[in-house]
Amino acid sequence: MSNMHEIKPGIYWVGAEDWDRRLFDSLIPLPEGTSYNAYLVVGSEKTALLDTVDPPKREVLIRHLDRLEEKGIEGIDYIVSHHTEQDHSGAIPDVLERYPGAKVVASPKAGKMLVEHLRIPESVITTVDDGDTISLGDRTLEFIMAPWVHWPETMFTYIPEDRMLFTCDFLGSHLATGDLYDADPRAHYLGAKRYYAEIMMPFAHVIPGYLERIRKMDVDIIAPSHGLIHRDPDMILSAYEEWTSDKVANMVLIPYVSMHGSTRRLVEHLAEALMERDIPFKVHDLTTIDLGEYAMDLVDAATVILGTPTVLGGPHPLAVYAAYLTGALRPKTRYLGLIGSYGWGGRMPEAITDLLKGLKAEMLEPVIVKGHPTQDDLARIERLADEIAGRHRSLE
Numbered sequence: 001m002s003n004m005h006e007i008k009p010g011i012y013w014v015g016a017e018d019w020d021r022r023l024f025d026s027l028i029p030l031p032e033g034t035s036y037n038a039y040l041v042v043g044s045e046k047t048a049l050l051d052t053v054d055p056p057k058r059e060v061l062i063r064h065l066d067r068l069e070e071k072g073i074e075g076i077d078y079i080v081s082h083h084t085e086q087d088h089s090g091a092i093p094d095v096l097e098r099y100p101g102a103k104v105v106a107s108p109k110a111g112k113m114l115v116e117h118l119r120i121p122e123s124v125i126t127t128v129d130d131g132d133t134i135s136l137g138d139r140t141l142e143f144i145m146a147p148w149v150h151w152p153e154t155m156f157t158y159i160p161e162d163r164m165l166f167t168c169d170f171l172g173s174h175l176a177t178g179d180l181y182d183a184d185p186r187a188h189y190l191g192a193k194r195y196y197a198e199i200m201m202p203f204a205h206v207i208p209g210y211l212e213r214i215r216k217m218d219v220d221i222i223a224p225s226h227g228l229i230h231r232d233p234d235m236i237l238s239a240y241e242e243w244t245s246d247k248v249a250n251m252v253l254i255p256y257v258s259m260h261g262s263t264r265r266l267v268e269h270l271a272e273a274l275m276e277r278d279i280p281f282k283v284h285d286l287t288t289i290d291l292g293e294y295a296m297d298l299v300d301a302a303t304v305i306l307g308t309p310t311v312l313g314g315p316h317p318l319a320v321y322a323a324y325l326t327g328a329l330r331p332k333t334r335y336l337g338l339i340g341s342y343g344w345g346g347r348m349p350e351a352i353t354d355l356l357k358g359l360k361a362e363m364l365e366p367v368i369v370k371g372h373p374t375q376d377d378l379a380r381i382e383r384l385a386d387e388i389a390g391r392h393r394s395l396e
Contacts, residue, residue, distance in 0.1 A: 043136020
């Protein structure tokens with residue numbers, strides 16, 4: 001990607017690609033790296049930098065600004081912080097050191113958080129509310145408060161003269177590529193879905209309101225702070241409308257872990273039974289799971305059946321992790337189930353159910369067996385498959 005990519009006359013991408021990063025928040029896999037998108041907006045009177053980059057990439061941002069200065073674009077009057085998290089605001093202190101006269105613009109909550117998280121002096125922070133504007137001369141920065149996509153202090157910036165909307169994390173994707181735009185629409189779609197599943201899905205209940213507001217705006221380009229820029233806003237808006245809708249897919253997810261083969265036998269039999277009933281399914285081995293792939297499947301799946309053995313009276317730790325993650329991501333899953341085995345006893349079903357109790361889903365009758373599954377146990381799996389098939393037919 002060009003170091004000084006001009007999106008529109010006077011609007012530049014000055015961010016950084018992180019080709020080698022493979023984990024975000026010590027949790028989220030990044031199979032294709034990520035990017036930290038920062039944008040320089042040059043007006044006839046003032047210049048604004050929209051977001052910065054993750055601190056390890058601060059030198060890349062400064063180098064891009066240096067190259068623009070060589071082209072005669074000097075000085076920054078405003079640094080807009082859409083979101084306090086370090087991957088977007090972490091290099092603000094470095095930019096302030098280089099441009100000490102700049103003002104940091106943020107939402108009221110973000111203003112306080114910038115002081116707390118990054119020790120930015122209050123004296124350089126200007127807070128704005130929904131609908132407030134700042135003039136750059138021939139360009140206007142209009143601010144839109146957007147809490148909980150995905151932190152409480154998030155905001156967007158709209159430039160009406162250019163019909164551009166800057167949405168920070170919202171509508172983004174974790175991709176490091178040589179392209180600024182969506183050269184491969186399908187790859188872009190899948191990257192955006194993975195990102196939605198991992199980061200935005202817990203806030204699906206508030207997202208439709210933002211989508212509706214954006215639909216009513218005159219927007220030509222949507223520029224997030226991760227991943228590719230959307231030159232076709234309808235594509236990403238339509239995708240989010242589908243993902244946040246009540247619609248679920250005729251699919252069963254089966255995350256499982258097995259120690260001595262008993263739980264695996266139950267999973268294999270359930271998979272065969274679902275196949276016989278023409279119910280699509282995906283099996284995720286929790287010992288090798290890709291968190292992003294699993295989260296993507298959660299976006300649409302009507303049913304999740306968790307498989308786990310009992311360890312010291314409770315569920316296997318990997319099953320606990322999967323159950324916690326499923327509950328935290330808050331998918332629109334309609335039905336939940338549990339299959340597994342035990343050797344001498346314990347409270348495995350109660351522990352898993354407690355982790356999933358926050359979901360608005362019907363809990364199906366669990367199939368828990370002692371030791372290796374008998375024919376009667378496998379018949380219970382058949383009945384579970386019948387129950388799932390019936391529930392899925394009712395969805396159609």
